[in-house]
Structures are given as structure tokens and as C-alpha cells.
Amino acid sequence: MVRIGRQPGLxxxxxxxxxxxxxxxxxxxxDRLAVDGLDxxxxxxxFYALLGPNxxxxxxxxxxxxGLLKPDAGEIAVLGIDALTDPVAAKQVTAWVSDEPMIYDxxxxxxxxxxxxxxxxxxxxxSEPAAHHLLVSLGLEPHLYERCEGFSKGMRQxxxxxxxxxxxxxxxxxxxxxxxxxxxxxRHVKGLxxxxxxxxxxxxxxTHILEVAERMADRIGVIASGRLIAxxxxxxxxxQNGQNDTSLEDMFIALVDVEAIAA
Amino acid sequence: xxxATALTWFARxxxxxxxxxxxxxxxxxxxxxxxxxxxxxxxxxFLHLPAYxxxxxxxxxxAPLDKxxxxxxxxxxxxxxxxxxxxxxxxxxxxxxxxxxxxxxxxSPARLANVFSVRIAAIAxxxxxxxxxxxxxxxxxxxxxxxxxxxxxxxxxTAIGLSAAAVAIAVTLLLFRLIGPSRTRLVAQILAxxxxxGFVIALQxxxxxxxxxxxxxxxxxxDAAAAFAPDIDSMVWWPxxxxxxxxxxxxxxxxxxxxxxxxxxxxxxxRFADTAVSVSADATPAHRGPRSRAFxxxxxxxxxxxxxxxxxxxxxxxxxxxxxxxxxxxxxxxLLWRSFADSTLAIVLITPVxxxxxxxxxxxxxxxxxxxxxxxxxVATAPLPCSRVTRAKIEVVLMAIAAIFAPLVLAxxxxxxxxxxxxxxxxxxxxxSATAIQLWFxxxxxxxxxxRRQTSxxxxxxxxxxxxxxxxxxxxxxxxxxxxxxxxGLLTAxxxxxxxxxxxxxx
Numbered sequence: 001m002v003r004i005g006r007q008p009g010l011x012x013x014x015x016x017x018x019x020x021x022x023x024x025x026x027x028x029x030x031d032r033l034a035v036d037g038l039d040x041x042x043x044x045x046x047f048y049a050l051l052g053p054n055x056x057x058x059x060x061x062x063x064x065x066x067g068l069l070k071p072d073a074g075e076i077a078v079l080g081i082d083a084l085t086d087p088v089a090a091k092q093v094t095a096w097v098s099d100e101p102m103i104y105d106x107x108x109x110x111x112x113x114x115x116x117x118x119x120x121x122x123x124x125x126x127s128e129p130a131a132h133h134l135l136v137s138l139g140l141e142p143h144l145y146e147r148c149e150g151f152s153k154g155m156r157q158x159x160x161x162x163x164x165x166x167x168x169x170x171x172x173x174x175x176x177x178x179x180x181x182x183x184x185x186x187r188h189v190k191g192l193x194x195x196x197x198x199x200x201x202x203x204x205x206x207t208h209i210l211e212v213a214e215r216m217a218d219r220i221g222v223i224a225s226g227r228l229i230a231x232x233x234x235x236x237x238x239x240q241n242g243q244n245d246t247s248l249e250d251m252f253i254a255l256v257d258v259e260a261i262a263a
Numbered sequence: 264x265x266x267a268t269a270l271t272w273f274a275r276x277x278x279x280x281x282x283x284x285x286x287x288x289x290x291x292x293x294x295x296x297x298x299x300x301x302x303x304x305x306x307x308x309f310l311h312l313p314a315y316x317x318x319x320x321x322x323x324x325x326a327p328l329d330k331x332x333x334x335x336x337x338x339x340x341x342x343x344x345x346x347x348x349x350x351x352x353x354x355x356x357x358x359x360x361x362x363x364x365x366x367x368x369x370x371s372p373a374r375l376a377n378v379f380s381v382r383i384a385a386i387a388x389x390x391x392x393x394x395x396x397x398x399x400x401x402x403x404x405x406x407x408x409x410x411x412x413x414x415x416x417x418x419x420x421t422a423i424g425l426s427a428a429a430v431a432i433a434v435t436l437l438l439f440r441l442i443g444p445s446r447t448r449l450v451a452q453i454l455a456x457x458x459x460x461g462f463v464i465a466l467q468x469x470x471x472x473x474x475x476x477x478x479x480x481x482x483x484x485x486d487a488a489a490a491f492a493p494d495i496d497s498m499v500w501w502p503x504x505x506x507x508x509x510x511x512x513x514x515x516x517x518x519x520x521x522x523x524x525x526x527x528x529x530x531x532x533x534r535f536a537d538t539a540v541s542v543s544a545d546a547t548p549a550h551r552g553p554r555s556r557a558f559x560x561x562x563x564x565x566x567x568x569x570x571x572x573x574x575x576x577x578x579x580x581x582x583x584x585x586x587x588x589x590x591x592x593x594x595x596x597x598l599l600w601r602s603f604a605d606s607t608l609a610i611v612l613i614t615p616v617x618x619x620x621x622x623x624x625x626x627x628x629x630x631x632x633x634x635x636x637x638x639x640x641x642v643a644t645a646p647l648p649c650s651r652v653t654r655a656k657i658e659v660v661l662m663a664i665a666a667i668f669a670p671l672v673l674a675x676x677x678x679x680x681x682x683x684x685x686x687x688x689x690x691x692x693x694x695x696s697a698t699a700i701q702l703w704f705x706x707x708x709x710x711x712x713x714x715r716r717q718t719s720x721x722x723x724x725x726x727x728x729x730x731x732x733x734x735x736x737x738x739x740x741x742x743x744x745x746x747x748x749x750x751x752g753l754l755t756a757x758x759x760x761x762x763x764x765x766x767x768x769x770x
Binding site (some may be wrong): 124160 | 556558559561566569574577637638642644645647697710
């Protein structure tokens with residue numbers, strides 16, 4: 001039985017202490033070690049920002065969690081489901097949005113969402129109104145019946161995001177979702193994600209826009225050289241660094257510099 | 264930098280780009296090119312054998328040529344010209360839509376008419392160079408068998424290559440003016456496919472209607488063709504005369520080719536820039552989809568199959584690339600239709616043609632559905648096993664092949680039930696083999712890279728072609744020499760097994 005859950009705008013749910021994602025000893029090597037025995041726990045209903053310099057291992061980590069890459073070692077549990085032994089069950093409750101929107105040029109946004117809903121086995125009676133609602137709330141109403149081939153990168157990113165949300169996932173993984181979006185579109189997307197978190201969904205997002213992490217994230221993790229070097233709320237990170245007034249940007253640069261010197 | 268220096272510099276830049284593109288196409292973009300180059304040389308040497316089988320007996324031809332020989336040679340050269348024209352139309356269209364490059368050029372302070380003259384010349388040279396490479400085994404065979412006078416054939420190839428490029432540029436720019444940039448891309452691709460196949464098919468249709476055979480030579484060597492052909496001293500025969508070593512005619516032909524290109528460069532270079540600008544402004548028209556259709560229920564595989572069918576239906580690349588293969592089915596279909604009235608042995612020829620077309624078409628469809636997945640991450644993160652995704656995609660290929668070939672096989676069943684069974688088996692086996700090869704060699708690519716699918720794996724391309732030829736031959740032999748069909752079938756199966764053994768997705 002496919003779980004059809006909440007729609008945007010539904011009442012808040014208390015954030016539980018259950019973990020939405022548990023990662024233990026996650027390791028991946030390409031030419032070099034990309035992820036180095038990473039441990040990570042993200043609670044259900046949490047907005048988690050994963051920060052790190054280019055090549056730190058953020059995208060590799062998230063791609064392993066989404067089932068796009070096989071880890072060399074380690075464990076991944078999504079909402080208590082072992083994602084490595086039962087990937088299909090884990091994928092049923094997960095959504096993945098990459099920084100490069102991968103959609104079909106020859107489909108309209110509605111056709112794309114119909115396809116995604118079909119892949120996740122969602123009843124059309126539920127998915128069709130949800131698709132309309134999502135596309136309209138992302139400002140795509142004038143383009144519902146146009147093929148995506150003429151869309152700008154921002155519009156494509158919004159279609160991809162709507163596709164990720166149409167099956168009502170409980171864990172949303174986003175890799176640089178705001179890349180290429182104008183200020184208004186970015187505001188739409190951020191609003192949509194915050195609605196989802198308020199409705200009990202868990203969001204993990206990588207971003208280089210530290211202001212977004214600062215404003216939106218419940219907790220922030222900083223990753224460098226494939227390892228988690230700092231984690232906590234903004235206040236906790238400030239306390240860890242002994243700098244109560246400093247900005248996230250200053251803290252991030254200080255942390256990454258220290259890690260680079262140590263390496 | 265002076266104007267002349269800038270032009271020389273840009274010409275060097277164009278030649279370097281063309282060379283690297285050609286090298287990438289030949290080596291499949293691999294860094295270890297030495298092995299690929301050795302492989303290509305070995306293939307070129309090997310190609311001399313079929314070239315000898317096709318053309319070796321004509322090496323003794325000398326001037327003066329009789330009318331019948333002139334007709335056959337001219338028709339062959341015209342076929343080569345049509346294929347060059349087809350390739351050139353594709354090259355010109357590609358130039359217009361390569362926006363990154365054009366944006367840079369057009370935002371530079373260079374004089375655009377000069378820059379585009381160089382680009383037109385580069386297109387012409389690359390078309391001629393490719394034709395020279397492909398014609399080398401044939402000309403070599405003629406030179407070895409008939410003497411050095413046949414070297415003149417290289418000159419003929421160059422001259423007709425230049426003229427084909429000139430005509431292609433004129434035709435494409437005319438299309439832009441007539442139907443606009445948004446439609447030109449698709450129409451140019453379809454035109455390229457039709458021109459490539461059209462001449463052969465027209466000759467075959469003429470042969471079927473007049474002589475009840477698929478052989479083109481039946482028409483070309485007929486008395487009727489000789490009666491309608493121009494006089495022996497006509498300009499029409501210049502290419503044939505030049506090819507057998509008539510130096511004076513060769514010089515005239517080369518001058519004509521260069522002059523035609525020069526005229527096109529002078530006339531169209533300034534418009535090249537305007538056309539490029541209009542493409543940039545209007546490259547992506549807003550196609551509108553259906554408005555009222557509700558979301559459809561069904562299994563996850565059904566959703567995948569529906570998506571694949573919609574994308575195949577809307578794929579202009581597939582349309583143009585597959586059109587040529589489907590056009591080749593017109594003559595056998597016509598032959599079949601005629602055979603109902605007039606029973607003839609020629610009907611046997613339908614079976615290999617149909618099996619071959621099925622294999623080739625299935626290869627293209629399989630690449631698009633299996634490798635050409637534009638939303639690979641989405642499908643990979645969907646909650647269904649990879650095996651079910653692959654199965655749904657294979658089903659789409661086989662269903663499309665069945666829909667295209669079933670009517671032909673059914674019609675054949677009325678004429679000869681046994682042949683219909685053999686043809687159906689040939690279609691199924693050839694299509695399944697081509698699909699399997701694409702599956703073993705699958706790579707993640709965008710659908711728009713369909714035109715370059717051959718470059719991702721030369722091995723897969725050759726295996727696919729030889730497998731289709733092998734099953735076509737087996738099907739034909741099954742109707743005439745069953746024992747030979749067994750040998751041919753075993754050889755083709757061995758080829759497939761060897762392909763699987765060396766494929767990256769083995770197991």
C-alpha cells in the first residue's frame with residue numbers, strides 16, 4: 001500500500017526525536033577518498049543544511065543516501081529502513097533533487113509530474129490535484145501545457161522540485177536546489193520547503209548560500225575531506241567556536257581553513 | 264591584427280576544431296587513441312576486400328566509355344553526391360544551433376561575413392575530407408587493378424564534395440527563410456535522410472515497376488535509360504569521364520566545384536550571421552501539450568512505457584534517423600504488393616531487407632530508451648528495481664518494432680505463409696539481438712546525443728550492424744538453402760556471444 005500523506009499547508013506536526021536518516025561509517029573512494037567513514041544522524045521533521053567547500057564529499061554522501069551510488073562501506077537507514085538491503089522501500093519515502101535539473105524536454109510539466117507520480121505508484125486521484133497545486137504554487141501556471149524544452153534553468157529546477165514533491169516524500173534530499181533561481185523563485189522554493197518541514201517532512205539540503213542555511217536550517221553540518229568536522233544549531237556552532245557574535249560565513253571559513261591546514 | 268591575419272588565424276582555429284571533432288568521432292572520444300587508430304587502420308585495410316568484391320571488376324574500364332557504362336558510373340557518383348549532400352545539410356544545421364560557439368564569434372569585433380566565409384569553407388572541406396576517407400578503399404582497388412589514372416577519382420570525390428557542401432548551405436539557408444528557424448532543424452534532418460536514401464529507393468521502385476526486381480542495375484542498364492540519357496558529349500558525364508583519368512574534364516569539374524562554393528560563400532556569408540541570430544532568438548518554440556487529459560492509472564512499468572512512447576513520438580532525431588531505415592522498406596513493400604498479381608521469385612528478397620531494417624531500427628530505439636535517459640537520477644531514485652525499469656524499456660522497443668513490421672509480415676502471410684514465418688522470426692531475432700547489444704553497451708547519455716551514439720562505442724555499432732546483416736542473411740538462406748542458413752545463424756550467434764564476452768555490462 002502506497003502511503004499518501006500530507007499536502008502543503010496542512011497543520012504542523014510536532015517534531016519527533018525519531019531519526020529520518022542514520023548514516024554510520026559511510027565510505028566512498030573514487031580516485032581519492034571522497035567520503036571517509038562519515039557518521040550522520042538527522043531527526044524526523046528537521047531542516048538540515050550540509051555545508052562544505054567544493055569537493056568536500058557533500059554530493060557523494062547525498063547520492064549514496066538517495067541510492068544513486070553504492071558505498072564502499074557503511075550503513076544507511078532512512079526512517080528506520082535499511083537503504084542498502086531494501087532500497088526500493090527506502091526510495092518510496094525519499095525524494096532527490098540535484099543542482100542540474102534532469103527533466104524531459106519533450107514533456108510538459110504536468111506530463112512530467114504524471115510520470116513521476118506513476119513511478120512512485122501514487123493514485124491519480126491524489127497526484128493530479130497535488131501536481132496542479134505544486135506547479136501553481138511555484139509560479140508555473142502559465143506553462144502547465146508547454147513542453148519543457150524552452151524553459152529557463154530556473155523553470156526547469158522548479159519542475160524538478162515539483163516532481164520531487166508530488167509523491168509526498170518524508171525525506172527530501174536537495175543538492176544546491178537554489179542554483180539558477182531568481183530571487184522570487186528562490187523565495188517560492190524556500191517557502192515550499194519550510195511548509196513541508198512544518199508538516200513533518202525532513203529536508204536535507206546542501207548549499208553554498210550560507211545565508212539560506214543560517215535562516216532556514218534547524219541544524220547545520222560542515223563537511224570537509226569526506227568527514228563531518230562540525231555540527232549543531234547556529235548557536236551551538238558559535239559556542240563550539242567560542243565566537244558568539246560571528247556570522248556563519250566567518251565560522252565556515254575558519255572551520256574549513258583549520259581542516260585544510262590539518263590535512 | 265590585420266584582416267588577412269585574422270582570417271588565417273580563424274581558419275586555423277576551424278581546422279583544429281574540425282580535426283579534433285573528426286578524431287573524437289573516429290576514436291569514440293577515448294584518451295587511449297593509439298589502439299583506436301590501429302583498429303581503424305585495420306578496418307580500412309579490411310574494407311578493401313568488400314570494395315574489391317563490389318568494384319574490382321570495373322578497374323579495366325577506359326575512355327571512351329559507352330553510354331550504358333556512363334549511366335551506371337554517373338548514377339553511382341550521383342548517389343555518393345546525394346549522401347554527401349545529406350551529411351553537409353546536417354553539418355550546416357549543426358553549425359546554426361551550436362550557440363555557445365556562435366555567441367562568442369558574434370560578440371567579437373571580427374567582420375562576420377569573413378568569419379562565416381571561413382566557416383562555410385571549413386564545412387565544405389570536412390565534407391570532402393570525409394568523402395575522401397570513405398572512398399579510399401574503392402579508389403585504391405581501382406588504382407591497383409587499373410593503374411594510376413584512377414587517382415583522378417580522388418579529384419572527382421573532392422570536387423563533388425565541394426559542390427554538395429555549396430548546395431547544402433544554399434538549401435539550408437533557403438529553408439530558414441521559407442519556414443523559419445524553429446522548423447528548419449527538423450525539416451533539414453528529414454530532408455537529409457530522404458536525400459540519402461531517396462535516390463537508391465527511387466531506382467529500386469523503378470526497377471520493381473518495370474522489371475519486377477529490386478536490382479537498380481536493371482534500370483540503369485536498360486535500353487529505355489540509354490534512350491532517355493543525354494548525348495555522349497554532354498556535361499552530365501563529366502564526373503564519370505574525369506574518374507577514369509580524363510585530366511581536362513577533371514580540371515573543369517574541379518573548377519566548377521570551386522566556383523559553385525565561391526558563389527555560395529559570396530552570396531550567403533553575410534546572411535549566415537543573420538540566420539544565426541534568428542536561431543539564437545527563436546531556437547526553442549513553445550510546443551503545447553494536451554490540455555484536458557487526466558492523469559492515468561496503471562503500474563509503475565506502465566508509467567515508464569507511456570513516457571517512453573510519448574518521448575519516441577516527439578523525438579525529431581529519431582524521426583529523421585529512422586525515416587531512412589523505414590524508407591528502405593518501401594521497395595520491398597511495393598515488390599510484395601506486385602507479387603500478389605504476378606508471382607515471382609523476387610519476393611524472397613523482402614525477407615532479408617525487412618530483417619535488416621528491423622535490426623537497425625531496434626538498435627536506434629534501444630539506444631534512445633535504454634541509454635538516452637534524460638532524467639537518469641529520477642528513474643534511479645524511483646522505488647522499483649533496475650531490472651523492472653530495463654524490462655519496461657525493452658518492452659517499448661519490441662512493441663514499437665512489432666507495430667511497424669507486423670502489417671508487412673501479415674501481408675506476406677497471404678502470399679507465402681512459410682516466408683511470413685521466416686520473416687517474422689528474422690525480425691524478432693534481429694531486433695532482440697540489436698536491443699541486447701545496446702543493453703550490454705549502455706552508457707548514460709542525453710537523448711539529444713542520438714546522432715553521436717555510434718561514437719560512444721564503435722564496437723557496439725559494428726556488432727549491431729554485423730548482427731543485423733547476419734540475421735538478414737540467415738533469414739534469406741532459410742528460404743533457399745536451409746543448411747547454409749544453419750551455418751550463417753551459428754556464425755551470427757557466435758558473433759553475438761563474442762560481443763557479449765567483451766562488453767562492459769557482461770553478466
